[in-house]
Each structure stands twice: as C-alpha cells, then as structure tokens.
Amino acid sequence: MGSDQANQTPYYITTPIYYVNDRPHIGHCYTTLIADVAARAQRLVGRDVFFLTGTDEHAEKVSKTAAENNKTPYEWATINADRFKAAFEFMNFSNDDFVRTTEDRHKEKASAYIKQLLDQGDIELGDYEGWYDPSQEEYLTEMVAKEHEYNSPVTGKPLEKRVEQNYFFRLDNYQSWLEEQFANDAVNILPSARKNEVLGRLKQGLMKVPVSRKIKEGDADWGIKMPGDDSHRIYVWIEALCNYLTTVDTVERNKYWDGEVTHLMAKDILWFHAIIWPAMLHALGKEPPKTVYAHAYWIAEGTKMSKSLGNFIEIDLLQAYAEKYSLDAVRWFLTTQGPLGANDADFAHARFIEVYNADLANSIGNSTSRVGNMVHKYFDGTVPATCNGEFGFPDGSSLQTALKALENAGKAVDDPTRTYNFQEFINEATTNATDALAKVDLETMLDSARSIVRYVDDFISYCAPFTLAKQLDTLDDGTHALQSILYSCAEALRIASLLLSPAMPEKMAELWRNWNCNHLTDPNDPNSPFVAPLAELAQWGGPHAIKVGQTIAKGDALFMRADGNEPAPEPAAV
C-alpha cells in the first residue's frame, strides 16, 4: 500500500435495487459481485465499509406479474425478494444490509424526502404530455423517443403517449450545479466513455422530470402515496433512488453517507444515478455520490439476453458451474471477464474453461501446490528459514548457488545476471492494486495479484530449486539457498493470496488453513475480518509473515485442471 496509513474515510458501496417481477439472473449477480469484491478489497485495506443491495418492489410490472401469477403484489414481491436473497447468499456476497422498498424504514423516509422537496418548491404540480416506456417504467424526452422510433431504447417495445397531471421535480434548476460537479470531478462518472455520454446529453439541457403517477381506477394498491395528495403515487424510480439514503439515514449509519459513496449499476440506468439522483440529493442538502460507475452488459454465447429468446443466464446455471468448478472459480470468471469497462462481455463455456485453466489451475493453484510440495519434500513440511527476498548478482547470494546447481546439472541459464527483489516487486504490486481499487478497476487490482504469482513461477523456473535439491551435498551453502528460495516463494504467494481473496474468499481461506496462516484472519470463516490493514498484512517479513517453523500442509490442489472436452454444466432440471 502506498502509505502505511489506511484511508480512514468510511466507504459506502451500493448496487441498484432490483425489480422483483422475476428471478435473478447473471446481470444482477454480476453487479452485486463486483460490489462485493470492491467491498471486500476496501475492508482488506482497512476501511470501514458498508455494502448495500436490495430490491425495488413498487413497480407496475411487479403488480402486473403478480396478477398473472395469482398473487398479491406483496406476495409476489416477497417470493422474488427471497430468490434474490438466496442467490446472493449462494454467491457469498458480504452485503451489510438488504433493503426492500416495501419496508417501513424505507417508505417512511422516502416520503419524508419527497415532502421536503415539495415544501421547498423543488417539486411542483403541472401538466405532462410525453412518451412513457412501460417496460422500463421511465418517461423519455421527445428526442430520445424519436431517436428510437418511439420504441423503448432498452427493450424495443413500443412507447406509450401519456397525458397526465403530475408532480415534477425542477431538475432544470440544477443544470449549472451539475455541470460544476462533473467539471471539478466532485462526482466521478466512470468509465470515461460513459461520462462523455452523460455530458453530451446534459448539454442538450435539462427539463423538469415527473415524480408521480396519477392513480387510476383499477390500479393495484401498490406504491407510496404522494405526501399530501392521495390521488398520486410517487413514481417508482424517484422512490427507488431514495433507498441509498433511507437505509443509512440513521444515527449509527450516517457516517457512511458522509464518507465516500460509490454507486454501481449498468449503463441502462446511468442517467438516473448521474443526473437525477445527485440533483435530488443537493436539493435535500446532502452531498452527492463521489463515484457513479456504470458497467456494460453480459451477453450469452454471443447473443443479447432477452426474455423472448429465453437465453438468460440464471442463477441455476451459475450454481451448476460452481458445483463443478467451485464457486470462487465462477466469481473469478465473472469478475475478471465481465463487462466492467465500456464493452459488453460474453459468457461462453469455452472461454470459462480457458480462463479457469490459465488463471486458476495453472497459476495460483499450481504455484501453491508446487511450493507446498517442495517444502514437504525437502523440509518435512516446515518452513525452514526467513529471508529478505533479495536474490541476485553479484552478492553471491542464494540465486548464485541455485545457478551453480543448474550449471552442474548441465543446464544452460539464459541470463546469469538476472536479479529478483521480492520485496520491491510486491510493494509495487500492492500499491498498484490499491490505486486501481480507488477507481473500481478490479481487473487491474486482481492482475497485480496475478503478477506476483507469475513472478514466483518465473523465479522457480529460473533457479530450479528441484535441481538444487539434488546437489545439496556438493554445493557450499546449498541448503541455505534452497531454504531462502522456498521461503520467498511461500511468502510471496501468501501476499498474492491476500490480494486475490476479495474475489476468491473461500479458496484463499482454504490456502490459509493449509498453510497455517491463522494470523491473517480466522481461516475457518472465509468472511471473518482481517486482523490488520493490508499495509501491515502484506509486509514482507512483517508481523504477519510466514514464520520459521510454520508448517505447510500439502492439501488438495486449490483448482484441478478442467477438461475442455467435457460437456458444459447445465442447470439442474426444476
């Protein structure tokens, strides 16, 4: 970590709250997974984190599907909210709360915010005639509607012309304030391609936005009434956005809103989060979020996922993959191959196998079992000696002894002047990981961890400790060289495993159990807190380093190689 001091600002990360008209799919799991990985990584660097997810229940499409399924809206919402909760538990998400917008704690505060905006004149009554997208529950401007030939930009379904008396939020009053926030980076929209889109649309000018719907005869009794006017309901989007605040608007949790706030979502709903929500917050006298991060979409085997094609990757397929390859392999694949940047990502079986073998079985899995096996073979499973992690020319250190062994064995060494400085390499990797984390760049963060594993692999191929081991009798200082080489590999892999743990908490806890690294966290509970911030945990030879005499159980390989010729897992028949 760049500085020894952990960032003391509390960190608050949210996912969208998901509609409960249907069951969860890969998209919902993905956003919540990257929030989980970011939350775990922030906890690892020592920050006080609050991670929120939940469900958006007062939508018209929820009451409609409920009726189709002969349930009341609340019964249907509960069935699906429970499916989301179960899916997120299965994925081992470490959310600190799960909010349902039908809960009183949300409804009461959301009403109070809207009332405040009404009382202040930020919300007013007016006439509205415009295009409504029933599939997204969203009003669109004439320009956007026209651009998409009066079909939904998201689902392609026809838009409806709606004329109604409505309450409006005076978003137009916040144009220049919003421009300032983006100009100063007070609100960061990421990735940058998305920021440009938002700024482009902002330039066209803001209009007041409808925040209510008139209740019609035959409407389900569903949603929150407009304060002071029972003939209107608060428009579901406006109410839903409030969840981010309602859930932490308590004496104990206020510190999270006052800390650093990151909202995650996909690009479909960026406008609400980047424009409407910050303006509402400002009107309420609250700080806007620091980061609004909108990723792209998952598609399935090259094709956009849709209801009509019936090709949604649902949680049961992810469960089938987890059963075969482990949950952490699924988490790893989704996190590193997902649409975190501006481009969509494809869930394809062949790619899954490729990534699994390259990144997991042949990388961290192979390195840890190789090092564990050598410690067993040569030192009866007990780590023999510490070392400062510096190997090289010309100080005649361990590396030279290893190279001598290779020479004796008649093996050529491509570059006998190479040096390895584990401490320096690891410090740089952990600093890069932390810097990337601040930008929610999880791929770079995890790649820093992988770079340590590659460094270890490269070091082992270069100095061939197995060749050295065969010549201990004939070399001066051979045993000491072998000890320092193996210590350095084990210690470097310990540090890499810390950086990998936000994505793969269970597998890394398994490694810590095997290697007796009980001093990092409670290895019997993959979700237990770390005993110190990463800056301290990752110190080479520091208080949490592998110790002399520490036993390393061989254990099973963390990831068995996958056979790409085997058929792809399929969800269990329901």
Ligand code: ME8
């Ligand atoms: O929009 N790829 O809820 P929602 C990646 N309730 N992520 C995807 C995805 C895909 N193909 N499909 C969906 C709503 N997502 C509102 C939000 S927030 C105040 C209210 C994820 O159930 C992604 O995070 O339609 C997207 O933004 C979200 O699900 C939409 O979920």
